[in-house]
Amino acid sequence: MNINLSSNLFVWLILITLPEIVFSQSADFTIQNVKFESQGITLAGSILTPKKTFAAVVIVHGSDPVKREMEFAKRLAKQGIAVLTYDKRGVGESAGVYVGPSVGTNNIDTANLNLLSQDANAAVNIFRTYLKDKTPIGLVGFSQAGWIIPLAASKNPQIEFMVLFSCPTITTLEQLRFQFYTNGNNNFWENHTEAEVREHIKNDSDRYQFAATDPKNSLNTLSIPGLWLFGKKDIQIPVKLCIEQLNTFKVKGKPFEYTLFSKLGHNTSSSDITETVDISIQWIKQKTLNNKKSKKQNKALPTTAILN
Numbered sequence: 315m316n317i318n319l320s321s322n323l324f325v326w327l328i329l330i331t332l333p334e335i336v337f338s339q340s341a342d343f344t345i346q347n348v349k350f351e352s353q354g355i356t357l358a359g360s361i362l363t364p365k366k367t368f369a370a371v372v373i374v375h376g377s378d379p380v381k382r383e384m385e386f387a388k389r390l391a392k393q394g395i396a397v398l399t400y401d402k403r404g405v406g407e408s409a410g411v412y413v414g415p416s417v418g419t420n421n422i423d424t425a426n427l428n429l430l431s432q433d434a435n436a437a438v439n440i441f442r443t444y445l446k447d448k449t450p451i452g453l454v455g456f457s458q459a460g461w462i463i464p465l466a467a468s469k470n471p472q473i474e475f476m477v478l479f480s481c482p483t484i485t486t487l488e489q490l491r492f493q494f495y496t497n498g499n500n501n502f503w504e505n506h507t508e509a510e511v512r513e514h515i516k517n518d519s520d521r522y523q524f525a526a527t528d529p530k531n532s533l534n535t536l537s538i539p540g541l542w543l544f545g546k547k548d549i550q551i552p553v554k555l556c557i558e559q560l561n562t563f564k565v566k567g568k569p570f571e572y573t574l575f576s577k578l579g580h581n582t583s584s585s586d587i588t589e590t591v592d593i594s595i596q597w598i599k600q601k602t603l604n605n606k607k608s609k610k611q612n613k614a615l616p617t618t619a620i621l622n
Contacts (some may be wrong), residue, residue, distance in 0.1 A: 340517030343391040345561055349362065351435035353429060358407035359400025359437065360384065361444055362391035369602045370396035370445055372437045374455030374462050376412055381406035385518040385585055393595045403433055422458065422486040423524045431465035438472055450474040450602055456583060457481060457550065464532035475601050476540045476592045480548060481584045483556040485526040491518045496549035503547060511552055530559065539569040539601045543590045
């Protein structure tokens, strides 16, 4: 009896001291829950580690009060991309206060966007400790992340690439002018021209007064590759204007790319949409391969000795 009791106790102690890891049914990757600090609070998330990892990403949320994006993360992990996804500040197991229109607060003012970018950078920093040193880390995000990712990347040299689904390149106030103009009308583009949209964004008075965040300020400082994926029927952001601004960056030599999907709207990453995710995965693979080749070439370059 004592022997059985001791054995059971020993097994129980082993179980509570093991890291919290759950193996997926596909056995393509493991899942490990993590907690990390950011600006005085604790954020909770999960790390998905493939058997063979060629790159890693931290997922940056859109504006909604969402928990960790597990289904999207699994799509990436199955293709060899390690993922850290976490519950947004004030949501799920993450501490802090969620800010957003659903609770009557402004989630696109400068203070909140900067705070969320610091959360993303804290996630990158903790993720690095779980990865092999040479695994490149990037940011992948949706919608509101278009303002957050450039802020984070401009302050963290560990971030080597970025993928942005339906993300704006215009200011926060310009985006609001467009969103109020479309007013959720899915048939908006059947009755309005691009010229009308541009005129409205340029001249409409702002319903809210706060300092605008312009992602172009941060993008101007970046030299890392970026991929934007847009839906032509988007009624949350003016896609053609965003593409025009990206083309301006490309003329300046910025390694920014975009893909436009004629049949899609603002939602470009849901579980029933495969093309956008497939393209982003292939793009990450190509950029990772190019980065490795570049580093090898730099190592192979002869050094020049200066003789007195």
